Amino acid sequence: xxxxxxxxxxxxxxFGGAYIPEMLYKNVDDLKNQYLKIIESDSFQKEYHQLLKxxxxxxxxxxxxxxxxxxYNAKIYLKREDLNHTGAHKINNTIGQILIxxxxxxxxxxxxxxxxxxxxxxxxxxALMGLECIVxxxxxxxxxxAPNVARMKMLGAEVRAATSGSKTLKDATNEAIxxxxxxxxxxxxxxxxxxxxxxxxxxxxxxxxxxxxxxxxQLLEKENRGHPDYIIACVGGxxxxxxxxxxxxxxxxxxxxxxxxxxxxxxxGESAATSVLGSQGIIxxxxxxxxxxxxxxxxxxxxxxxxxxxxxxxxxxxxxIDSERAHVFSVTDKEALQAGLELSRLEGIIPALETSHALxxxxxxxxxxxxxxxINLSGRGDKDLATYMKHCL
Amino acid sequence: xxxxxxxxxxxxxxxxxxxxxxxxxxLTDTITILKTLQNSEVDIVEIGMPYSDxxxxxxxxxxxxxxxxxNGMKLQLLFxxxxxxxxxxxxxxxxMGYYNQLLQYGLDxxxxxxxxxxxxxxxxxxxxxxxxEAVLKxxxxxxxxxxxxxxxxxxxxxxxxxxxxxxxxxxxxxxDNSITGKSKDISDEQIQYFKRTKKLxxxxxxxxxxxxxxxTSFRQACDYANGAIIGSAFIKALKEMKDLEQEIPKWVxxxxxxxxxxxx
Ligand SMILES: Cc1ncc(COP(=O)(O)O)c(C=O)c1O
Numbered sequence: 001x002x003x004x005x006x007x008x009x010x011x012x013x014x015f016g017g018a019y020i021p022e023m024l025y026k027n028v029d030d031l032k033n034q035y036l037k038i039i040e041s042d043s044f045q046k047e048y049h050q051l052l053k054x055x056x057x058x059x060x061x062x063x064x065x066x067x068x069x070x071x072y073n074a075k076i077y078l079k080r081e082d083l084n085h086t087g088a089h090k091i092n093n094t095i096g097q098i099l100i101x102x103x104x105x106x107x108x109x110x111x112x113x114x115x116x117x118x119x120x121x122x123x124x125x126x127a128l129m130g131l132e133c134i135v136x137x138x139x140x141x142x143x144x145x146a147p148n149v150a151r152m153k154m155l156g157a158e159v160r161a162a163t164s165g166s167k168t169l170k171d172a173t174n175e176a177i178x179x180x181x182x183x184x185x186x187x188x189x190x191x192x193x194x195x196x197x198x199x200x201x202x203x204x205x206x207x208x209x210x211x212x213x214x215x216x217x218q219l220l221e222k223e224n225r226g227h228p229d230y231i232i233a234c235v236g237g238x239x240x241x242x243x244x245x246x247x248x249x250x251x252x253x254x255x256x257x258x259x260x261x262x263x264x265x266x267x268x269g270e271s272a273a274t275s276v277l278g279s280q281g282i283i284x285x286x287x288x289x290x291x292x293x294x295x296x297x298x299x300x301x302x303x304x305x306x307x308x309x310x311x312x313x314x315x316x317x318x319x320x321i322d323s324e325r326a327h328v329f330s331v332t333d334k335e336a337l338q339a340g341l342e343l344s345r346l347e348g349i350i351p352a353l354e355t356s357h358a359l360x361x362x363x364x365x366x367x368x369x370x371x372x373x374x375i376n377l378s379g380r381g382d383k384d385l386a387t388y389m390k391h392c393l
Numbered sequence: 394x395x396x397x398x399x400x401x402x403x404x405x406x407x408x409x410x411x412x413x414x415x416x417x418x419x420l421t422d423t424i425t426i427l428k429t430l431q432n433s434e435v436d437i438v439e440i441g442m443p444y445s446d447x448x449x450x451x452x453x454x455x456x457x458x459x460x461x462x463x464n465g466m467k468l469q470l471l472f473x474x475x476x477x478x479x480x481x482x483x484x485x486x487x488x489m490g491y492y493n494q495l496l497q498y499g500l501d502x503x504x505x506x507x508x509x510x511x512x513x514x515x516x517x518x519x520x521x522x523x524x525x526e527a528v529l530k531x532x533x534x535x536x537x538x539x540x541x542x543x544x545x546x547x548x549x550x551x552x553x554x555x556x557x558x559x560x561x562x563x564x565x566x567x568x569d570n571s572i573t574g575k576s577k578d579i580s581d582e583q584i585q586y587f588k589r590t591k592k593l594x595x596x597x598x599x600x601x602x603x604x605x606x607x608x609t610s611f612r613q614a615c616d617y618a619n620g621a622i623i624g625s626a627f628i629k630a631l632k633e634m635k636d637l638e639q640e641i642p643k644w645v646x647x648x649x650x651x652x653x654x655x656x657x
């Protein structure tokens with residue numbers, strides 16, 4: 001197997017690159033030339049890790065789930081990203097990106113959000129650093145993730161509705177990119193996942209890599225070995241999965257499991273199962289797998305989960321799938337809701353709907369009792385209570 | 394010979410390039426608009442291939458694309474429409490669209506269909522220069538189809554030079570650090586940028602686009618370039634027109650002269 005890594009042009013195998021209009025060229029090029037230097041600098045490392053520790057509350061626990069382990073006959077660990085400040089893995093990335101933005105002299109921050117977790121995480125770090133914050137969010141998502149809209153406003157961010165297309169994450173991303181084109185000098189775009197033009201996928205993966213760095217240490221302590229047999233993560237754009245996989249990408253004895261949203265069912269026309277329904281093309285400046293028709297028009301996805309309701313996936317994941325390094329499961333709305341309810345009842349943890357998709361895979365896999373399984377518990381379910389109540393209770 | 398190159402050679406000033414979206418306002422209007430522009434002294438037409446996610450376009454063009462797609466516009470249909478009036482058409486035609494459209498349609502198939510339909514040039518805003526050189530350059534040259542790349546106020550001098558050399562048609566000078574559809578007047582800062590650009594371009598044909606909307610801005614653009622491209626303002630006008638064949642020539646005249654043309 002070839003080593004999984006990004007090349008100088010920002011490609012993982014055939015996927016990645018920067019397919020952007022000239023209006024974005026300087027901004028993206030500046031970032032490309034500076035992000036590694038900044039991330040590797042002592043001052044960044046010190047401030048980033050200090051904030052992750054004291055502000056976010058890292059390291060997040062690696063929790064041995066006795067009840068799930070019993071039920072599914074394996075050693076199941078939950079990486080508790082839900083316990084981070086603001087309730088999901090998204091803050092690892094926004095802390096890092098805002099420190100980069102500051103070092104590049106930017107004063108105005110924009111972001112897109114689906115579930116609102118990235119929007120909240122961005123609004124939070126902007127409040128912390130005293131920077132102006134504008135978050136683009138699809139009209140449909142504003143409605144189904146109302147608690148997060150309120151949190152963003154409380155934190156002083158302006159939430160702007162994206163009203164084109166399916167009025168969800170893809171459209172919010174389009175609007176954020178347009179904003180950046182219109183404000184090329186003072187503005188930094190904090191992308192919320194491992195998507196977009198190079199260097200974003202690599203930068204976000206590096207900022208989320210702390211997840212697998214910790215898993216390695218924690219497993220070594222608990223199991224006397226650093227690598228699990230399986231790591232399972234849900235994939236919208238793929239940032240929590242990229243973080244959980246990062247230090248295992250070239251560790252062949254760990255199987256990487258990507259879980260995508262099948263919506264009402266893969267072939268119902270109401271789905272976001274990109275690995276099955278997608279083909280190679282360009283979305284948001286990156287060559288990757290996406291759902292599209294024969295003219296390259298992007299097909300509107302559907303998932304009950306706003307964070308997985310995206311017609312593409314990050315180029316790293318496209319490459320992991322294409323090279324068969326990762327295995328993909330597609331999980332329907334119904335299966336996810338059921339898995340969310342199950343974790344709540346078995347362990348007293350209410351997961352985000354996105355995360356519930358990852359949990360639903362347990363029922364689709366066969367383990368042996370000694371196998372170690374890590375599920376990345378990407379976020380908590382407070383924001384989804386209305387949806388759970390409507391469908392489960 | 395490529396009609397676009399010929400036009401750029403024969404008429405070095407005051408070129409008017411109008412942009413409209415294929416299949417907008419109605420599916421067959423592509424043909425009506427093209428035919429009408431023939432008799433309106435327009436020098437170049439740029440036809441937008443409607444795209445679901447047009448990142449480099451402002452609201453007006455984005456909305457026209459959404460409507461065109463709803464009307465059922467497809468690339469194959471656009472080529473059929475262009476073929477149907479090929480014999481009568483003598484204005485250079487440029488197609489504007491996004492790289493993913495070409496990739497999915499198939500690069501060779503797309504370029505062959507362009508050639509057959511009498512397309513003279515392409516503008517693909519999200520096509521990287523490196524990918525163009527590696528994948529498309531030879532294919533375009535073999536078919537005598539020109540390409541235009543964009544520059545903006547933030548494009549470095551070294552990069553302007555690269556883009557100037559790569560563009561086989563004109564260089565597309567984006568008038569402002571923003572996307573189409575803004576309706577403010579041209580500022581002093583923009584004029585400085587136009588002057589700077591004119592110097593850098595030297596004899597290279599270049600047209601100014603984005604934000605050109607009336608006779609005043611058209612004149613201003615023509616002072617510093619070989620001509621100008623009007624997109625959003627034309628789309629907005631098309632949306633209001635009841636009789637395209639009657640009203641388009643008048644609208645074009647209002648851009649070229651500052652006489653007020655009474656609506657009969
Ligand atoms: C809790 C949670 N998990 C997962 C995701 C999906 O994003 P990604 O695939 O980038 O991790 C989101 C996105 O909003 C989220 O809020």
